Every structure is written in C-alpha cells, then in structure tokens.
Amino acid sequence: MVLCEDGECSVCLCTYSRADRVPRVLHCRHTFCQPCLETMSRAEAGLLSVACPLCRRVTCVGRGLSLQEALWVNSRLWEQIPEEKDEEEAEEKEGQLKRDDEAPSRSARTRLRLPALLRRLRLTKQNPETIVPGSS
Missing domain, CATH: 3.30.40.10 (Zinc/RING finger domain, C3HC4 (zinc finger))
Structure with a gap:
C-alpha cells in the first residue's frame, strides 16, 4: 500500500x-x-x-x-x-464559467454538473452529528 x-x-x-x-x-x-x-x-x-x-x-x-x-x-x-462555504463559492464560479462558455463539450458539462449533484445528495443524506475534538 x-x-x-x-x-x-x-x-x-x-x-x-x-x-x-x-x-x-x-x-x-x-x-x-x-x-x-x-x-x-x-x-x-x-x-x-x-x-x-x-x-x-x-x-x-x-x-x-x-x-x-x-x-x-x-x-x-x-x-x-476547506469549509462548505469555500466549496459553494468554487461551485458558483464553475457555474459562472459554464454560463460564460457558449457550447461546452459533453465532458465539461458532466464535470460541471457533478458537484451540484453531489451537493444535492449530501443535503438529502441524513448525516449523524460528528464530534470533532477541540470544538465546542
């Protein structure tokens, strides 16, 4: 390994x-x-x-x-x-790039949709509370 x-x-x-x-x-x-x-x-x-x-x-x-x-x-x-805010900002920038690009290739469209799909799945998934050492 x-x-x-x-x-x-x-x-x-x-x-x-x-x-x-x-x-x-x-x-x-x-x-x-x-x-x-x-x-x-x-x-x-x-x-x-x-x-x-x-x-x-x-x-x-x-x-x-x-x-x-x-x-x-x-x-x-x-x-x-990175915290989720940073991830959301990056996804917004990707979305802006997608709108700026008139005819993205199929693979580019797929790559741009994947973060949005993962975000939706994460929101629907019930995550139990995570305990982080040193946090209050």
Missing part, C-alpha cells in the same frame, strides 16, 4: 471532506476516511474491529458504539479541509 499525500485516504485515494469522507484515526494512529473504515470493519460477538491496512494492528470498538462514535477525527487534517 502506498502512503498518500496528507489530504487523501490511502485506501480509496479520495480527498478527505467534512461531509462524507471524514478523516478518522485508528488506535495505531493511521488515518483513513470513514467510508473505507466502515467497509474494512468486521462485526464479531457484538464488537466492531478494523485491521489497519498499513500496519495490520486491530482497532476494536466497544459494544453499542459505531466507528463514528468511537474513533477520533484527525484534527490536523480536519483543519486543512
């Missing part, structure tokens, strides 16, 4: 985000996005466990807790992730 840049999960190679790809820290101090951790987790005898894909150390989660509740958010990476 290749170690990636700090802003990416080394399993799926996707950039961390504050909404759906939250960077969570295993007990071995390696960080992965929440969806990858959920995919790698195993339930045995009422306990959740995740084997780190880098060092193979197993992180166990107590009974009745989800990975989201039990694992800390990597605060160093969390602070580097």
Whole structure:
C-alpha cells in the first residue's frame, strides 16, 4: 500500500471532506476516511474491529458504539479541509464559467454538473452529528 499525500485516504485515494469522507484515526494512529473504515470493519460477538491496512494492528470498538462514535477525527487534517462555504463559492464560479462558455463539450458539462449533484445528495443524506475534538 502506498502512503498518500496528507489530504487523501490511502485506501480509496479520495480527498478527505467534512461531509462524507471524514478523516478518522485508528488506535495505531493511521488515518483513513470513514467510508473505507466502515467497509474494512468486521462485526464479531457484538464488537466492531478494523485491521489497519498499513500496519495490520486491530482497532476494536466497544459494544453499542459505531466507528463514528468511537474513533477520533484527525484534527490536523480536519483543519486543512476547506469549509462548505469555500466549496459553494468554487461551485458558483464553475457555474459562472459554464454560463460564460457558449457550447461546452459533453465532458465539461458532466464535470460541471457533478458537484451540484453531489451537493444535492449530501443535503438529502441524513448525516449523524460528528464530534470533532477541540470544538465546542
């Protein structure tokens, strides 16, 4: 497994985000996005466990807790992730570029629609409250 840049999960190679790809820290101090951790987790005898894909150390989660509740958010990476306002401004700029361009290619239209689709999906998806260390 290749170690990636700090802003990416080394399993799926996707950039961390504050909404759906939250960077969570295993007990071995390696960080992965929440969806990858959920995919790698195993339930045995009422306990959740995740084997780190880098060092193979197993992180166990107590009974009745989800990975989201039990694992800390990597605060160093969390602070580097742009807030949603910044993302919305970038999407507005993309929309303006789309309006300025009279006949964008099909692939350009698809790329411009994708952030809007993801935003709509994020708004309809019920996200449980995320606890961030050091916040009040």
